[in-house]
Amino acid sequence: MSRLVIEHLNAECLVPHQHPQPERVRILLDDALGGLQAVLAAAAARFLPIQSNAVWCIRRLDLDLALDVGRFDAHQLDELLGQRLAASIATLLRQPPDGQNVLFFADQAHYVAQFVVDCATGRAWQRWYYRPFQGLSALSTSQAIRQAIVREADEAIIPAIVGCLHDGGHTETVLRVLTEADAQAIYQAARRAAGGHTSGLVSQGDVLQLVRLWTHANVQPREGYASAKNRWRVWAAWRGQQSAQPPSPAQEAAWHALAGQWLPFLDLVAGIADTESLLADVAGGRFTEIVRRARQPVYAMEYLPSIQSVAAGNPRWLRQVVSALAPLRRPEATTQPEATRTLATLCSSLFLLLPTITALRLPDLLERHAPSTDAAQIWRVWL
Structure with a gap:
């Protein structure tokens, strides 16, 4: 649905110094501008060559209009102003966006996604075309991104926003500044966007598709495979491999x-x-043994029957899939530690006293108290 938003309209009216009724002109223009919104909306539908979902941001548009207000009533003046303003906007939009005064986004999802990227890189609040998000500037970067996606945007376009971030190569840029809690909130909102489809059936084909895109998803095991950020990565990679037709809610x-x-x-x-x-054990359905060894509550592993069902009880297929996604571990061989041997020599304990002997300067002390010079030399050699 097309929508035209004018945040600030400044009308400056100049009349001749000798005009007999300047106040009447001001009142007439005020009345005309008061009804401009409806007239401009109707005129825009005829003049503006824009896509229905596109977002155009125009920083400033100047319109000079000379007219004899005595020939028009308020309604006629509405029509004239609306048509001239719509025509000026249409002329401006037919030209390529200059990136300064005029910007173009394919749809609302692209607009929000670009804000999210600029917010993550610290450039958002200096840019005039993000004024609709100005109320988020007091929040942290992670909170601002979460609010922009979950609350400011229509929840139905969250999957498209994630797709835009992935297509632009900005997924990691955003995930680096998001906390796990905020990433989880965005991911859950995206799941709600699937409508009433709160669960879905998984086939072996779906699992093999996960294997194929695994390297493109940039999963970070150190964060925990099941973290919200990794779920986001996998989901974004999957959406990036879909055709031009958006996936259905069931998909x-x-x-x-x-x-x-x-x-x-x-x-x-x-x-x-x-x-x-x-x-x-998973392929054979021995879940009790798995729960015992994993030392996790049963509800935390409620996915195991689904894993067994998809694997169709085939441990070999399950091993091939898991080995493609995560490194496998084997039980470490237990070996007896090698016995140590202690060797001792005569007077070996004296070596432990060497630092103390050096600190006490015993050679000098013995030399001063020796009965003779020969005895002092013998004692020094012995030490």
Whole structure:
């Protein structure tokens, strides 16, 4: 839906010094400007050659108009001003955006995504075209990005915003400044954007697609595979590989279900030493044994039946998938420590006294108290 927003309209009216009724002219223009909004909206629909979802930002537009106000009533003046202003805007928008006075964004998602990038890099608050977000300037960078995406933007376009960030190569730039809690809030809002589809069925084809895009997702295991940031990375990489047609809510829900099952499972795999036994237990449905070894509550591993179902009880297939996503661990061989041997020599303990003897300057002391010079030399050699 097209929308035209004018934040500030400044009308400067000049009349001849000898005009008999300048106050009447002012009142007439005030009345005309008061009804300009509706007239301009109707005129814009005829004059403005813009896409319905595009966002244009115009910093300043000057319109000079000379007229004989005595020939128009307020309604006629409305029509004239609206048409002339719409025509001036249309002329300006037919020219390539200069990046200074006129900026163009393909849609609201691109506009919000660009704000998020500039906010993450510390450039947002110096740019005039982000005035709609000015109320967020007192927040931290992470909070401002969260609010811009979750509250300021329409929740339905959050997936498109994430897609814009991925397409522009800015996903990591944004994730670096987001806290885990704010990343989680954005991710959950994106899941809500899937509508009533709160869960989805996962197939082996979906899992193999996860394997194919894994290297492009830049998953960071040190953050925990199931962290909100890693779920964001995987989801953004998946959206980046979709066709020009946006995925349906059901497809979005299925992918979120996939991430909600397999990323926590990778954390489980990384935390158990005997990976081979773990995968065999998952494929065989021996969940009680897994819970005992993992020392995690049952509700934290409610995804295990889904993993078994997708693997169809095949531990070999499961091992191939897991080995492509995370390094496997094998139980370390236990070996007996080698026995140590202690060797001793006669008077070996005297070597421990050498630092003390040096500190006490015993050679000098003995030399001064020796009964003879020969005895002093013998004592020094002995020490």
